[in-house]
Amino acid sequence: MATKPNIRELLVESACEHNQTKKAACNAPIPGATTGGCAFEGAQIALFPFADAAHLVHGPMTCLGASWETRATPTSWPGVDLTQVGLTTDTSLNDVVFGGEEKLTAAIDQTIERYQPQALFVYATCVTALIGDDIDKACREAAARYGIPCVPVHAPGFVGSKNLGSRLGGEAVLNHLIGTLEPETTTPFDINLIGEYNVTGDMWQYAHLLEELGIRVLASLSGDGRITAIRSAHRAKLNVIVCAKSLVSITRKMQEKYGIPWISLSFYGKRDTSAGLLAIADALGDQELIERTQALVAREEAALEEKLAPYRQLFAGKKAVLNTGGNKTWSIAAALQDLGIAVVATAVRKATEDDRAKAREYLGEDGVLMMNPGAEQAKLIDEKGAHILLAGGRSLYTAIKKGIAFIDVNQEKKISYGAYAGLLNLAEDLKAALESPVFELAGRRAPWSS
Amino acid sequence: MEQLKTRTRHKPTKSLQVDPFKLSAPMGATLAFLGVHQCMPLMHGGQGCASFTKVFYTRHFAEPIALQTTAVTDVTAILDGGDYSISESVKNIGNKVTPELIGLYTTGLTETKGDDVSGIAARMDVPLVYVNTPDYEGGLEQGWAASCSAMIRQLTRAATCVDDNRLVLLPHVSLTPLEVEKIADLIAAFGFNVVTLPDLSNSLDGHLGEKQAALSSGGIRVEQIRDLATAGLVVSVGASMSACAVELQKKNPQMRHHHFPHLAGLVATDELNKILLDETGFHAPPFQVGRWRDRLRDALLDCHFALGKTRFAVTGEPDQLAALTAIISEAGGKVAVVIAATDSPALDDLKADRVMVGDLGDAEDQASDYDLIIGGTHVEALADRLGKGMLLRGFPNWEQLGNQLVYDCLYEGGAYFLCEVANIITRHQHHGKQR
Numbered sequence: 047m048a049t050k051p052n053i054r055e056l057l058v059e060s061a062c063e064h065n066q067t068k069k070a071a072c073n074a075p076i077p078g079a080t081t082g083g084c085a086f087e088g089a090q091i092a093l094f095p096f097a098d099a100a101h102l103v104h105g106p107m108t109c110l111g112a113s114w115e116t117r118a119t120p121t122s123w124p125g126v127d128l129t130q131v132g133l134t135t136d137t138s139l140n141d142v143v144f145g146g147e148e149k150l151t152a153a154i155d156q157t158i159e160r161y162q163p164q165a166l167f168v169y170a171t172c173v174t175a176l177i178g179d180d181i182d183k184a185c186r187e188a189a190a191r192y193g194i195p196c197v198p199v200h201a202p203g204f205v206g207s208k209n210l211g212s213r214l215g216g217e218a219v220l221n222h223l224i225g226t227l228e229p230e231t232t233t234p235f236d237i238n239l240i241g242e243y244n245v246t247g248d249m250w251q252y253a254h255l256l257e258e259l260g261i262r263v264l265a266s267l268s269g270d271g272r273i274t275a276i277r278s279a280h281r282a283k284l285n286v287i288v289c290a291k292s293l294v295s296i297t298r299k300m301q302e303k304y305g306i307p308w309i310s311l312s313f314y315g316k317r318d319t320s321a322g323l324l325a326i327a328d329a330l331g332d333q334e335l336i337e338r339t340q341a342l343v344a345r346e347e348a349a350l351e352e353k354l355a356p357y358r359q360l361f362a363g364k365k366a367v368l369n370t371g372g373n374k375t376w377s378i379a380a381a382l383q384d385l386g387i388a389v390v391a392t393a394v395r396k397a398t399e400d401d402r403a404k405a406r407e408y409l410g411e412d413g414v415l416m417m418n419p420g421a422e423q424a425k426l427i428d429e430k431g432a433h434i435l436l437a438g439g440r441s442l443y444t445a446i447k448k449g450i451a452f453i454d455v456n457q458e459k460k461i462s463y464g465a466y467a468g469l470l471n472l473a474e475d476l477k478a479a480l481e482s483p484v485f486e487l488a489g490r491r492a493p494w495s496s
Numbered sequence: 497m498e499q500l501k502t503r504t505r506h507k508p509t510k511s512l513q514v515d516p517f518k519l520s521a522p523m524g525a526t527l528a529f530l531g532v533h534q535c536m537p538l539m540h541g542g543q544g545c546a547s548f549t550k551v552f553y554t555r556h557f558a559e560p561i562a563l564q565t566t567a568v569t570d571v572t573a574i575l576d577g578g579d580y581s582i583s584e585s586v587k588n589i590g591n592k593v594t595p596e597l598i599g600l601y602t603t604g605l606t607e608t609k610g611d612d613v614s615g616i617a618a619r620m621d622v623p624l625v626y627v628n629t630p631d632y633e634g635g636l637e638q639g640w641a642a643s644c645s646a647m648i649r650q651l652t653r654a655a656t657c658v659d660d661n662r663l664v665l666l667p668h669v670s671l672t673p674l675e676v677e678k679i680a681d682l683i684a685a686f687g688f689n690v691v692t693l694p695d696l697s698n699s700l701d702g703h704l705g706e707k708q709a710a711l712s713s714g715g716i717r718v719e720q721i722r723d724l725a726t727a728g729l730v731v732s733v734g735a736s737m738s739a740c741a742v743e744l745q746k747k748n749p750q751m752r753h754h755h756f757p758h759l760a761g762l763v764a765t766d767e768l769n770k771i772l773l774d775e776t777g778f779h780a781p782p783f784q785v786g787r788w789r790d791r792l793r794d795a796l797l798d799c800h801f802a803l804g805k806t807r808f809a810v811t812g813e814p815d816q817l818a819a820l821t822a823i824i825s826e827a828g829g830k831v832a833v834v835i836a837a838t839d840s841p842a843l844d845d846l847k848a849d850r851v852m853v854g855d856l857g858d859a860e861d862q863a864s865d866y867d868l869i870i871g872g873t874h875v876e877a878l879a880d881r882l883g884k885g886m887l888l889r890g891f892p893n894w895e896q897l898g899n900q901l902v903y904d905c906l907y908e909g910g911a912y913f914l915c916e917v918a919n920i921i922t923r924h925q926h927h928g929k930q931r
Contacts (some may be wrong), residue, residue, distance in 0.1 A: 075543045075567035078585025084544025104606040105629040108520040112548040136513045137632045152511035172542050172605040203544035204570045439560045
């Protein structure tokens with residue numbers, strides 16, 4: 047299978063900071079003590095937001111049946127939103143015994159004829175990888191038959207974690223799509239957004255600001271993305287990774303292959319959004335653009351401050367404990383601080399070294415980085431006098447016992463907290479939680495309990 | 497899964513599933529083990545199988561879900577026959593919690609590589625039940641039922657005499673925690689001591705406990721499972737569960753079995769009451785039961801205007817389809833299309849124009865045949881797109897809260913259900929005119 051990426055090489059991605067220090071960087075999961083998604087889920091996260099492409103999952107029912115229509119990644123694509131269409135071969139015992147290639151070919155034909163997509167992604171899964179179905183061949187033949195790109199995605203769940211799968215999804219795009227089409231026009235300020243999936247419309251919270259600055263999003267991997275755009279992504283002047291370390295290999299390779307520099311940033315909270323916009327302008331290197339961006343940032347920050355004024359009064363003196371993982375350990379902390387809430391502790395058990403360093407930077411010397419949040423958080427709430435706990439559902443009981451407000455930050459969010467406008471959404475949710483009577487009521491003793 | 501191999505009537509032959517609502521057997525096994533007190537469901541597969549399942553049910557029930565994975569990787573898939581990943585898992589689970597039971601079940605991945613879980617289970621020195629649930633065979637109902645059968649086979653002690661006051665209830669997977677409780681309550685009102693396997697009524701009913709445990713909280717106790725064969729009666733609900741009752745009778749041939757395809761609507765609930773009266777010698781059920789029967793009869797009359805002019809498409813798990821089709825038909829509704837996730841004997845005698853195993857792609861292709869569609873979250877996009885009325889039932893329902901409190905069965909639930917459907921129809925017609 048010629049197009050199968052080199053997993054070993056992806057696991058020790060040189061642009062990943064943790065790989066400079068540690069040998070076995072990308073964690074083998076521990077049996078009986080593992081949470082978190084598989085490589086297939088990672089590929090799905092990275093590629094499903096292409097709403098103009100069909101996504102066919104070659105595997106048994108758990109892979110797609112439990113996972114389609116779970117992520118809110120809106121699109122402005124006027125056709126059928128194929129992100130939210132579930133397509134699978136639903137591998138049966140017969141396929142396991144006799145091979146599933148014939149079924150796959152028929153499924154590809156039906157998919158393309160039913161939806162006429164701009165491209166087709168075919169995802170291998172554990173079972174179909176194990177029985178050795180040749181999805182490369184099926185894709186090659188279908189591409190010849192229908193004249194659209196058909197991309198095999200080799201990220202069966204058992205090769206590793208969600209992060210690795212996103213990276214494998216990026217590899218598939220790099221090997222099969224990028225550089226296969228020239229853009230109609232180019233501008234000096236063309237950028238690609240990499241790893242922005244437009245979850246709950248996060249990208250739309252700042253896309254209009256880029257447009258106003260004259261910065262054109264040439265292509266997106268893959269939030270509100272288009273296949274024709276990603277095929278011409280090699281003509282961008284800059285790659286911007288948004289809050290997604292997993293796709294750093296694709297930007298490094300695009301730099302090597304096409305000479306496109308890359309920067310990594312986040313649009314979470316006021317400071318990060320401003321810094322992100324300025325970083326893009328800086329990287330594009332045009333003095334006038336930089337000045338325009340500075341002016342826009344000043345204007346947006348002022349407008350935001352005005353809208354935040356009523357919340358600031360309410361939030362003054364409030365303290366929060368944060369118990370989540372990954373980049374949220376610091377990005378949510380930064381957003382809370384932007385709203386005037388002190389973050390007294392954040393959990394870093396499920397964070398990379400890079401994330402821990404950032405968390406320390408945002409929380410300062412007095413902030414507690416919790417390595418064992420389950421045991422530490424209750425004590426810290428008392429010691430620091432915290433008013434709100436932001437954590438996963440399992441921690442709800444801690445908040446109720448302590449009689450403080452609670453927000454489930456690990457739940458699929460329904461509303462965007464991204465960029466300037468998203469900060470107002472976060473403020474509104476925090477206000478609702480802090481003012482809600484339910485946390486006290488839910489902890490109320492029954493009249494018959496002693 | 498044995499019962500399905502001989503039937504081919506509704507067997508799907510499609511190469512492509514479009515917008516599927518079929519769910520896998522390991523997902524059914526997960527729920528079954530969550531109905532056992534202090535249990536840790538352990539899915540033997542890639543980490544993603546468990547992760548997807550956990551997120552799926554966490555969102556459906558709005559509750560944390562206890563679930564672990566053996567986290568098979570491409571390397572262990574080739575080099576390990578399952579011994580390493582399973583024994584490591586058991587050890588690592590034991591480092592954190594002390595489950596009363598570990599429910600070990602396979603997936604497509606580990607069945608394809610051919611792990612011998614029964615042999616491995618025999619070598620474990622912790623309370624453990626194993627079951628084979630490849631996700632390329634059967635679906636949610638088969639995984640749930642196979643797990644119940646496995647628990648009975650591997651845990652329940654054989655017995656020779658019975659206690660006539662004790663009754664075992666075997667509910668199908670689509671009955672909600674509240675429905676299971678209501679059925680058990682009704683039976684208990686006739687003086688029976690009811691034990692339910694699996695029992696989601698106090699584990700996934702969305703109650704606020706003292707603390708959030710890492711294991712299932714609530715459910716049938718392992719000791720109760722060991723003791724099941726001393727009950728005089730076993731009542732199974734749903735075609736998927738009759739094999740479990742047979743399994744239980746093998747442990748004690750003295751046990752008598754009553755089977756109900758479903759408990760929705762007037763006729764089926766009458767049937768249950770009749771049998772309970774026969775068994776107990778009572779002359780009438782408790783007063784409130786009769787009162788609710790009167791209310792359901794009234795609801796049938798009140799709602800038949802709306803339902804009688806409506807054509808329905810019902811989608812989901814076979815046993816739930818049997819229930820929905822029955823109660824809709826009782827109120828004069830016309831069930832135009834039944835689309836089931838998997839094949840089942842439950843589909844054989846449904847009062848419907850067309851019965852098939854399929855997906856929402858099929859529902860879309862037959863859109864001109866119905867006015868209102870019933871199914872899980874995934875039907876919402878279809879209903880919006882095609883301007884159909886919609887009622888959300890079954891797995892998954894990620895849009896609405898309170899799924900564990902949905903109550904459609906027996907006299908009482910039937911009355912609520914009919915009123916809800918009639919109101920949806922009226923509102924839909926009203927909005928339709930406004931368009």
